[in-house]
Amino acid sequence: MRRMRYLPTLHCAAMLAVACAPALAGERSVGIASFYSEVPASAEAMTAAHPSLPLGTLVRVTRTDTGKTVVLRINDRGPFVRGRIIDVSLRAAEQLEMVGVGLAPVSVEVVDAEVLADAAEFHLLEGCQACEALP
Secondary structure (H helix, E strand, O other): OOOOOOHHHHHHHHHHHHHOOOOOOOOEEEEEEEEEOOOHHHOOOOEEEOOOOOOOOEEEEEEOOOOOEEEEEEEEOOOOOOOEEEEEEHHHHHHOOOOOOOEEEEEEEEOOHHHHOOOHHHHHOOOOHHHHOOO
16 A cells, blocks of 8 residues: 655645745845846836745835835746845836846845835835826
8 A cells, every 4th residue: 555645745835824924014135136127017017026925015125235225016926046036127127226237236125015105105106096196
């Protein structure tokens, strides 16, 4: 009689539970950012790809060498290159002034959407109803 192996199933369930856990405001990581310019639908959006943060999470990305900052919504998975912690959209890369260099050292911090809602930087995000109502 063949023995059933449950370890892979348990491992997958544990990985799924970790991937679905909510991000904590203030959670921070430091590393290298890249940008994606090949995705036309995302080029103008203020979005980013992150390997593990839940989709929809808001993050503040700050270039550690220049101090330039943007707030982005995680809408995809990636980057899949060792050493990179986030892929930002072309519009975000332009605001971070990293288009010419391609890569930049950054700090990525999870921000609380409720606290951010009143901040001016929130209104740069795609989908702000107040900004869309402006002429």
